[in-house]
Amino acid sequence: MSGIMGYFYNLVVFPGGLFALAVGMFFAGIDRKIYARMQRRVGPPIYQPIIDLIKLMHKETLIPRTSNQKAFRLAPLAGFAGMLVLVTCIPVPGVFQGIGQLDNLLLILYILAIPAIALMVGASSSGSPFGAVGVSREMVMTIAYEVPLIIVILTIGIKAGNASGVLADFSLKSIISLQKETGSILSDITMVPAFIAFLCCIPGTLGAVPFDIPEAETEIAEGPILEYSGISLGLFKLTGWLKMFAVSALATVLFYPVPYGSHWLLSVFLFILKCLFTILISVTLVRATMARMRIDQAYKFYLRIPTGLALLSLVLTIFHVHV
Amino acid sequence: MSSYKIPIGPIHVVLEEPIYFQLEMEGETVRGVDIRSGHVHRGIEFLAMQKNIYQNITLVERVCSLCSNNHPFTYCMAMERIGRIKIPERAEFLRVIADEIKRIASHLFNTAILAHIIGFDSLFMLVMELREKIQDVKESTYGNRMNIAANCIGGVRYDISSEQAGFILNSLQAMKKPLEEITKIYLHNGSVRRRIEGIGVLTKDKAVEYGVVGPVARGSGIAYDVRADCPYAAYNQLSFDVITENTGDIKARAVVRIREIVESISLVEQCLKALPEGPTCLDYMPMIPGGQAIAKSEAPRGELMYYARTNGSDIPERLKWRVPTYPNWEALKIMLAGCKLADVPVIIGSIDPCVSCTER
Secondary structure, eight states: OOHHHHHHHHHHTSSSHHHHHHHHHHHHHHHHHHHHHHTTOOOOOTTHHHHHHHHHHTSOOOOOTTSOHHHHHHHHHHHHHHHHHHHHTSOBTTTBOOOGGGOOHHHHHHHHTHHHHHHHHHHHHHTOHHHHHHHHHHHHHHHHHHHHHHHHHHHHHHHHHHHHTSSOOOOHHHHHHHHHHHOOGGGSGGGHHHHHHHHHHHHHHHTOTTSOTTTOHHHHTTGGGTTOOHHHHHHHHHHHHHHHHHHHHHHHHHHOOOSOOSSHHHHHHHHHHHHHHHHIIIIIHHHHHOOOOOHHHHHHHHHHHHHHHHHHHHHHHHHHHHO | OOOEEEEEOSSOTTOSSOOEEEEEEETTEEEEEEEEOOTTOOOHHHHHTTSOTTHHHHHHHTSOSTTTTHHHHHHHHHHHHHHTOOOOHHHHHHHHHHHHHHHHHHHHHHHHHHHHHTTOHHHHHHHHHHHHHHHHHHHHHHSOSSOOOOEETTEESOOOOHHHHHHHHHHHHHHHHHHHHHHHHHHHOHHHHHHHTTOSOOOHHHHHHHTOOHHHHHHTTOOOOHHHHSOOTTGGGSOOOOOOOSSOSHHHHHHHHHHHHHHHHHHHHHHHHHOOOSOSBOSSOOOOOSEEEEEEEEETTEEEEEEEEEOSSSSOSEEEEEOTHHHHHHTHHHHHTTOBGGGHHHHHHHTOOOHHHHHO
16 A cells, blocks of 8 residues: 555554554553552453543533633644654554654654643633643643653664764664664663653653643642543543553664564564553553652652663763764 | 632542632742631531430531541530439440541541542552451441441440450451551652652641641640540540651651551550440430530540530530631641642641531
């Protein structure tokens, strides 16, 4: 398949759209189940996200009178669309190479911020004071976790650029092919701090404890999504599940895409397994053993530990490459 | 920076009961707080003056759920004081047992809720699982998990067999180890300490000025406990420590509660060991003559005081009580001043407010 039809297939079926959504929901279900088992609860069934979604689709969408109606309606849609584009351009090693024009890590970083921005737009148009607090917190969080994220991506870019003879190469295709030749990036000891920094950013982007500060149920009652109901809320949930798949897939592609199977089915299976592993260690385990941070504490945390680790890897890599 | 107002309540995830805090915010910082109440006023004081003295035992038990034993307990003590009734010694001990079991359940509940508020749901589940043990004790001893209906004028309405005493002792023994674990988490876990250490400070001077009681006072270094300072029931025959902490922050109050649970367990054990033989209640319903009396006891949240006036008829002339949350929530204004928005629910949770007691 090629041309428009090919892109459409990528957007709707694989690796974006249906595939990403199914995997994202599966991850969310597994996450909730294991979280529950860790607390000695039975927990919801793994297909609970699907039930949630069907329920939300049948609910009425209420729009507050004080809100800016257009922005309030469009924000969840924009976030979902942005996420859909993002999952389309993530390659599945051994199966899908990625889309040529979108094959750029920096671009992915930009698109990754769209759901957060959509959430901010939606919340600030809702006219709720809790939403306003949530927006300011979401903004601080985005700034905080993007700093280490950018440094990690820069480090990997420099590593890939060294192999292909340029200063920095942000193409996912060349990052994967580099690892195919020399082994996973994670097997390089100098990249372990960068990997830890990346793992620290995952709960931040997904809004999981201890970084669920913008939503903070017991403080500001879900803040930004407080006024949303029905399918609009469902769209935010969908965006969240897609994001869960996207960031874990990104971690897999950047740090351990190899080994992958000879058959495409095996490759997809291994890919999902690696993504699930990423989610379990960075989200489930962390949220079961920690309390929520305060926004100032989270900000300080991100600018100290993950940024420090990422910088360490960056310096080591530059040293390794250019000296 | 411009300021804005944010409502916490009357309906809010973190509040179990309706109360309205209007916070004046500057960014994330609280600049002023206005507490408004009256959402669960049910007119119980008025109702108590329509019912007869014995019906009121059932009524006052329903003022509040978590300290539901202390209300009838203190009410009965006030009435017995008017009638100069001496209750059997076994009843005195059984009253202490009922009270301490309710105290353990109440303190564990607050310890759990505090963990939930800071977003640590695993700790919440851990504490609630432990609380389930004491709920089982309540259910097997009194037949109820919440309103245990233990007291009556002239004694208690239940008895503990030696078999039941063995079950209670075993349950309490099984609670000791998990309790140590929870204490360790509250004292040393970094992610918990980050949210409770040095926050919502009430200094000793301010605590005296506002007249706070219970764990809030003891967390600020005031060693005031009605059980020790003004013993009632069988407390003068039992030995226990009055737990105090000096820092006056959320952690101090939480730690005071957890350590008091340990003391309560030891009190129940002492009671069961020293339980004298004899009747549990007078074998008649005493008439209450005209007169007035004050009785006070240490509820889980602090000093509970009852004033009763009778005129010889079966309807009390006046019944009035002062509950521990009443002085405590005024002190919230001190604790909340200048804190961050994220700390507000934690601070409110740390005084363990009982709104339905206070508004009745």
